Amino acid sequence: MSHTAVSPTTSAAASIGTRPVALVTGGRQGIGRAIVEALADAGFDVAFTARTVDAQSDAIVDTIAARGGRGLAIASDLAALDEHAGVVGQVAEVLGRIDCLVNNAGIGSPVRGDLLALTPENFDRVIDVNLRGTLFFTQAVARWMLDHPPSDGAARSLITVSSVSAAMASPERGDYCVSKAGLAMMNQLFALRLAQSGIGVFEVRPGIIRTEMTSGVAGKYDALIAGGLVPQGRWGEGRDIGSVVTALAGGGFAFASGSVIQADGGLSIQRL
Template identity: 35%
Template sequence: MGEKGPRPPHPSHAQGGSRDGAALSGAVALVTGASTGIGRHLVEGLAARGMAVAGLARTEGLLRTAMAEVADATGGRTLAVAADVTDRASVEAAVGEVREQLGPVDLLVNNAGLIDEYEVPVWEADPDQWWEVVSSHIRGAQLTIRTLVPWMVLRNRGRVVNIASGMSTRANPDYSAYAVAKTGLMRLTESLATALEGSDVHAFDVAPGVVDTPMTRSMHMWQGNTSWTPPERVVEIIAAIAAGELDAWSGRFLRAGADDLETLRSVAPDGAARRLRLRPYGDADPLG
């Protein structure tokens, strides 16, 4: 399913001032939900920086077209692998194909996920669709992590990025499934990062901001919005993570469009900074 053989990055694709171009050349990335939206932008941005990129998605025809377009635009190597991230056998087969075709995976980006079909309070939501949304984010990420991270640990090298959201950190009455899923994904990231302490394998939450995609345009809360986060800002942060420049932020929340990349490179957070925690009600709070 490889769309292009190894070739140097196309000269028309500048690195945008990033320091990660040389560090990423020849590395391998796997991006889920790669056919459209943020996933599609990530595939192209990483391929332009010299990475071989495997894209996973359920709709094979759309995925193949997207990967072929990226290969033609960047001169990079791409691989289209149709897979359902919530199906264990499908994920295991897909990861096996990626390893066989491209080699060991250096960067995993868990981007695939659904959103609530209707903007209604939780008691009015269809329970099957509600759970399907949660599963797409949580089960999907857990299965890819389960399948890929052991290989990263054996090599003592790898980065995992879970695509978070502003709804990871605040409640939303109309998108309860999506908010629950993204919050759970943050806790999964921190659990993973904690388990990996002492190794050169790290995990991160990256919220992309409000990128102009079909999904965000379908949401009532963003109708009429004109202040979109440029997708390249998302790519820049994830490329810097892949290059090992933001390891101090492992297990923590980053947001494209708000966080300055140079500041992230120079700051070493500690304690509960950018993590999910209860706020004490005061000095006497026994849970404080």
């Protein structure tokens, strides 16, 4: 199921190819929604995936249109590898091109607890979405990009939103940490494979970000931040991640392909 919206002043046929197109996984809420809106503000048409397409998804499409772009919401389960080709094909057909992929979709640990109690079922679910699904979706988009070089020289990028948990261990969330560490290696592999293609490959590692996912532990992190856990002394917001992603998507960091951006207010800096 999908839904499209066209800017009131621009027909879909006329606008294809005139604006860069970004595809964001998990763009219906939280960090993903902030990224979608930031990219639309930066002049991108934006497609995004979500497990379900509903009124909230439609509202985001309308928001993209209000910013002068075209939006496309696609219902898709990232863990379902057989859906990937269809999603990529639909974005290319409706919006005409794909210049930027933002891998944002992911899930947290189904159960937080003792590493020695981690179950294979929960581990497999997290890996299937966060790592396996993301890797093969990136592969599908990269193949499309290589088969369809831009005629206008537009910047192209693959940006993965991982987590400080790619390097900072939380034993009570072992499945999540392993999946994010895997994404870090994935980013390096794609950067090397695509180094001569003109496609920039980047990893963004958010820290403690205020979203629906962290709302249940907000009190815990309020206290930790007040106690100095985050050097900047505040929560991260979705717009903090959106601004980093749009800067990378703009092409100005092409020679820094393979780089990791710590978007965490200093959280991951080692301190004595």
